[in-house]
Amino acid sequence: EAGVTQFPSHSVIEKGQTVTLRCDPISGHDNLYWYRRVMGKEIKFLLHFVKESKQDESGMPNNRFLAERTGGTYSTLKVQPAELEDSGVYFCASSPFSGGTEKLFFGSGTQLSVL
Amino acid sequence: KQEVTQIPAALSVPEGENLVLNCSFTDSAIYNLQWFRQDPGKGLTSLLLIQSSQREQTSGRLNASLDKSSGRSTLYIAASQPGDSATYLCAVNSGNTGKLIFGQGTTLQVKP
Numbered sequence: 001e002a003g004v005t006q007f008p009s010h011s012v013i014e015k016g017q018t019v020t021l022r023c024d025p026i027s028g029h030d031n032l033y034w035y036r037r038v039m040g041k042e043i044k045f046l047l048h049f050v051k052e053s054k055q056d057e058s059g060m061p062n063n064r065f066l067a068e069r070t071g072g073t074y075s076t077l078k079v080q081p082a083e084l085e086d087s088g089v090y091f092c093a094s095s096p097f098s099g100g101t102e103k104l105f106f107g108s109g110t111q112l113s114v115l
Numbered sequence: 116k117q118e119v120t121q122i123p124a125a126l127s128v129p130e131g132e133n134l135v136l137n138c139s140f141t142d143s144a145i146y147n148l149q150w151f152r153q154d155p156g157k158g159l160t161s162l163l164l165i166q167s168s169q170r171e172q173t174s175g176r177l178n179a180s181l182d183k184s185s186g187r188s189t190l191y192i193a194a195s196q197p198g199d200s201a202t203y204l205c206a207v208n209s210g211n212t213g214k215l216i217f218g219q220g221t222t223l224q225v226k227p
Contacts, residue, residue, distance in 0.1 A: 004158070033213050042119070043159075043217040056214060091158065095213050101148065104213050106159040115167070 002026065004107035006092050012113045018080040021110045023092030025074070030054075031095045032075050033104065034067060038088035044091075049075060082114045117142045117209050121218035128195055129226050136190040137222045138205030143183045146211055150179050150190050151204040153220070159204065163190070195225045 005024040009045055014020050025032045034046040046065070047057040051072035060067070064083070069075040089111050093104040118141045128134050138148070147166045151159040163172045163179040165188070171180040178191040192199060202222045206215040 001187070030211055035215075035217075042219045043215075044208075045214045045216075048212055048214060056212065059214075091212065093159075102213075103161040103164050104215065105161070106151075108158040 004092055004094050004105050004106035006090075006110050008110060008112045009108065010113075012115065013082055015084055016081045018078065019082055019112060021077045021079075021090050021112070023075045023077070023107060025092070025094030026096075026105055029094035029096050029105070030072070031097070032069060033093040033095075034075070034077055034091065035091040035106075036088050037091070038085070041088075043091065046077075047087050079112075082112075084114050087112055087114045117201075117207060118143075118215045119205060119207050119216050119218040121203075121205050121221050122196065123221060124219065125222045125224075127224040130195060130197060132195050133191070133193050134195055134223070136192070136203050136205075136223070137208040138190070138218055140186045140207045140216075142209060143186050144209060145183065146208045147176075148179075148181055148188050148208070149206045149215065150177075150188075151206060152205060153202045162203075192223075195223075197225045197227050199223060199225050 032049040037043045045059040048055045049069045066078045090110040091109045093106045095102045120139045122137045131164045149164045149198045150162045153159050165172045167183040176193040202220045205218045
C-alpha cells in the first residue's frame with residue numbers, strides 16, 4: 001500500500017514568488033491534514049480536510065496560504081506571495097476516520113526555502 | 116491552551132542501554148497521545164498511540180505510558196541500538212480530530 005506522498009521534496013524560491021505544494025493521501029483516507037515546522041519550532045497544525053471540505057483551518061497563518069482538495073483526493077497548498085518566514089518543512093498527513101482515535105500517517109514533507 | 120514539552124532536547128547513550136524519554140502536557144483533557152519517530156529528511160512514523168483511557172502501550176522494545184492526571188507520558192526504549200538514533204516526537208490530541216499538538220522532540224543518538 002502506498003503511503004502519503006508529497007512533492008516536491010524540496011523547493012527553493014525567492015521572496016514574492018508563488019509555490020504550490022502537493023499531497024496525495026493514502027487511498028481511501030477521507031481525512032487530510034497539513035502541518036509545518038519552521039526552524040527551531042515545533043510542528044504545528046495548519047488545517048484539516050474531510051473529503052473536499054475544510055473542517056478546521058484555524059492554523060493557517062494568513063491569507064497568503066490557500067489549501068484545496070479537489071474531489072476529495074489529493075490536496076494542494078499554495079503560498080502566494082511567499083515571505084522569508086514561510087521557510088520550513090510542510091508535512092501532510094492522512095487518516096481514515098475523523099474520530100480522533102486513529103493514527104495519522106505522515107508524508108516525508110516538503111522542505112521550502114524562501115530566499 | 117495546550118502546550119507540550121519534551122525533555123531532554125538531546126540524548127546520547129551507548130548501545131544496549133535502557134532509556135526514557137519524557138513528555139509533559141499542560142491540559143489533562145486529551146483524547147490520546149502519540150509518539151512519533153523522525154529520521155533525518157524523512158516523514159514522521161507513528162510508534163505508539165495511547166488512548167486517554169489507557170495507561171500504556173507496548174510494541175517490541177518500546178513502551179509508552181500515560182498519566183493524564185499529572186500530564187505526563189514516557190517512552191521507554193529497552194536495549195537501545197544504533198538504529199534507534201532519530202528524533203522522537205510526542206503529540207497530544209485534545210479534540211476528536213487529528214489536530215495534534217507537538218512537542219519539540221528529543222534527538223537521540225545511540226553510539227555503537
